[in-house]
Amino acid sequence: MAPDEKKVYILDTNILLHEPLAIYSFDEHDVLIPMTVLEELDNIKDRRSDISRDARAAIRALDEVFKNTSPEEITAGVPLPSTDLEGNRGHISIFADHEIKGELAHVPGSEADNKIINAALHLQKEKAPTKVVLVTKDINMRLKAKGAGLRHVEDYRTDQLVDDIRYLAKGYQEVEGRLWDKVGKVESETQGRDTVQTIAAGVLENLYTNEYILDDSHEFAGRVLSHGDKEVKLLDLGFDRLMAQHAWGISPKNIYQGLALHALMDPSLDLVMLTGPAGSGKTLLAMAAALELVIERGLYDKVIVTRNTPEIAESIGFLPGTEEEKMLPWLAAITDTLEVLHGSDAHPSGSLQYIMDKANIQFKSVNFMRGRSIQNAIVLIDESQNLTASQLKTILTRCGEGTKMICSGNLAQIDSNYLSPVTSGLTYIVERFKDFPGSANVYLDGVVRSRLASFAEENL
Structure with missing residues (x-):
């Protein structure tokens, strides 16, 4: 990859606690672990808490990558397993951020966050024009890093499926007016005590299995049993039946x-x-x-x-x-x-x-x-x-x-x-x-x- 395409991702401790195998989530780009992060993982792994398990899992994942490598290779970068069909892969390395002291330190203080930010600022200068990105789930740390002059700071979004909570699935779809006014041909089938309505696909959009359907007229309430290219099967529930349910009084x-x-x-x-x-x-x-x-x-x-x-x-x-x-x-x-x-x-x-x-x-x-x-x-x-x-x-x-x-x-x-x-x-x-x-x-x-x-x- 060209230097202007390659990225170096510096991972904060909370990323490895959130997802111990996060080192494999950055495709063909390079991953860098500051020494401070390893020290924090070491301090956490012996706690009697749930988070200590994630710390130990992260340490084991790093050990698996570095177990047969020399100190020089760890500093220079060890290849990660290929993540795409073309065989492109990034490297992972450990950076001795303790060496950044005195005039080299942009953010004063001995706090772990400050050490990691100083490492990112140092690498941003050393590796230009390669883009150096600090990845952390700590909002305040992201603000501090940007305020100190770090150009690229991100949250870990590999497990984020929606960008705006307003677009999260509600589990039901509300139809304006009467549903049956929008439907042409309907096939009704009785299955025991249930009635299944089959309508043409396209009447209702963006359906998913077990999504509930409501109309404004309060005439129809149902649940999607199946949906395909040609037809949609709806379990007819009815407003009155839903409102008449009882559970433990x-x-x-x-x-x-x-x-x-x-x-x-x-x-x-x-x-x-x-x-x-x-x-x-x-x-x-x-x-x-x-x-x-x-x-x-x-x-x-x-x-x-x-x-x-x-x-x-x-x-x-x-x-x-x-x-x-x-x-x-x-x-x-x-x-x-x-x-x-x-x-x-x-x-x-x-x-x-x-x-x-x-x-x-x-x-x-x-x-x-x-x-x-x-x-x-x-x-x-x-x-x-x-x-x-x-x-x-x-x-x-x-x-x-x-x-x-x-x-x-x-x-x-x-x-x-x-x-x-x-x-x-x-x-x-x-x-x-x-x-x-x-x-x-x-x-x-x-x-x-x-x-x-x-x-x-x-x-x-």
Whole structure:
């Protein structure tokens, strides 16, 4: 490649923690790892936290590349495996950024971020006209690097599937007017209690499997069973039937909750993703459906509830009790929901404990889900907007036969320093699974918690 086409990507520590195999994601361009990054990985790998596993995985990946090389080769650059059909490949090297001191250092201070920025500024000058790019998920570091004079600073976007959260799939398509006014020939077929409508392709655009279809007239509500070049098969659900659903005494308050409850109660769907603002009913519907499916219908044996714990509490060891007791503070939303579902009972506290035992509700930390194989259970991942794509992959791959996964989250309430709505693991799986026959996604539009919550969501 010509020097003006070749790029050198300098990776920050958080990139390797976010994706331990990120070194293979830069095609034919070169990758450079500052020595400071290796020191940070070394300090993290022995922590008793989930992130330490990613640090060790990144170190093993680097060791695999450099294990049979000399110090001179490591400094000059070792070829990476080819990433395209033409055999083009970049190189990876380690840069001793500790040598950049005194007058060579553009950004004063001994902080790790400053050392990495100084290395990038030094290489920008040394390797011109080759483009040197610092890749970091730390927003403040990107600002500091640009302010110090680094021309090219980027976020890691290899696992980013949408550029704007407004374009994220909602799980349903709303048709203006009456659907049947837009349709010519319709073939209706009865399959047991269900009616399947077959219409010509082209009437509805950009369809994907299990997407719900609504029209303004409230005459038609359905779900896409299949779509092809010639025809589209729709499962006719009907507005009234959706709004008349019940799960553990809960009925939908709007049509979006009706769609969500339909997806939750369908045992043929292995994965249901619920997104939407705070107070839209995500957790309440998920728990009501879980209790109905486990206790009343007996389709599953237990309910496993999990969520990501804040970084300061990743080990959850400082709290007393068993794992379930340790997780209770982080899963208060679930216990609050159970109280709402049984608030009208004569003895709510007794009912709550009885239901938790009857449904075999287990509270687990995401950090301890690795290595498990979950069979015949409903797994509810609450606050999943705070999980990375790799963390969600870890949980999804734990699911065995007869397991239903429910991921709920509000992309406007991300607590992680390194995640944004477009890089959240929830966004990633919504896009990845949107055309998977065994999954459905519903954006719950509208706050039903209270008029105070609704006003706060819209105006704050």
